[in-house]
Amino acid sequence: MNLKPMVIRLAMPVLLSSVVGCASAPAARIDESDPWEGFNRNMQVFNDNLDEYAMKPLAKGYQWITPSFVDRGVTNFFSNINDIGVTINDLFQFKLAQTGSDGARFLVNTVAGIGGLFDVATEIDLPKHNEDFDQTLAVWGVPSGPYLVLPLFGPSSVRGVFGLVGDAAMNPISYIDGGIVSGTYGAIGGGLFVLNAVDTRADNLSTARIATEAAVDRYEFFKNAYIQQREYLILDGNVPENDWDLDVDFNNFNNEYVEPDEI
Structure with missing residues (x-):
């Protein structure tokens, strides 16, 4: 008795089911834009x-004890210092006007605005x-590299790390008490760094709350928001509307001042 045809008939359904199973459940592939997702x-x-x-309680306490006009003045002060780096990056990107x-x-805010306290x-x-400087590197043709979440600083990319270093080099606060020159911050430089971080966090309390409530997956939400915000800024807002996955005002993302009574 020839058993070969019988074995083939019996084995065929098993082989077919195996092939179908493999086709319906492909091996997980690494996202090239986010190969370090676990980290x-x-x-x-x-x-x-x-x-x-830490940061949220500090930010709420800061807003509770700080009058709104003082809070606004602190925000304006750091925004004015930031304009030094903005101007340099304008030049690096050949945006002469x-x-x-x-x-x-x-110059106007430093002189007429009393050191930038008034806009x-x-x-x-x-x-x-x-x-x-991250935008400048992008204009120069440097690719962003993989998505990367940094401790304290949050969403970034490989290019964004170099952007942060460049921005720090353009910020006068970095040189107070030795700063980046000595590799350490003194009391004044460190205090200004902390004040800026707390003030920024306080100004974005409601923005963070809205993002948390809207996100099904916080990680994916903030990753997509970061990537789309960088694209928006690099292209100066000239991005096709159908490229947006999120309903976010990227021009003011993380830069919007919010009055305390709106929180």
Whole structure:
């Protein structure tokens, strides 16, 4: 008796089911834009816990004890210092008209705005722009590299790390008490760094709350928001509407001042 045809008939359903099973459940593939997702998710949990138990209470306490006009003045002060780096990056990106506008904005707010405490420049039609060294590197053709969540700083990329270093080098606060020159911050430089971080966090309390309520997956939400925000800024807002996955005002993302009674 020839058993070969019988064995084939019996084995065929098993082989077919195996092939179908393999086709319906392919091996998991690594996202090329986020190959370090495991590390990034753990780092986001670390940052979220740090924010929940340290930064958020500090920010709420800061807003509770700080009058709104003082809070606004502190925000304006650091925004004015930031305009130094904005102006330099304008020049690096060959945006000559914007270089003149942002340079004038810094001078007007420094002199007429009493060291930047008051935003006089906006009132005379010298608007705030958002340029940083990460955008400059992108304009120069440097690819972003994989998505990366940094401790304390949050969403970034490999290029963004170099962008942060470049921005620090353009910030005068970095050189107070030795700063980045000596590798350490003294009392004044460190205090200004902490004040800026707390003030920024306080100004974004409601933004963070809305993001948390809207996100099904916080990690994916913040990753997509970061990537789309960088694209928006690098292209100066000239992004096709159908490219957006999130309903976010990227021009003001993480830069929006919120009055305390709106929190």
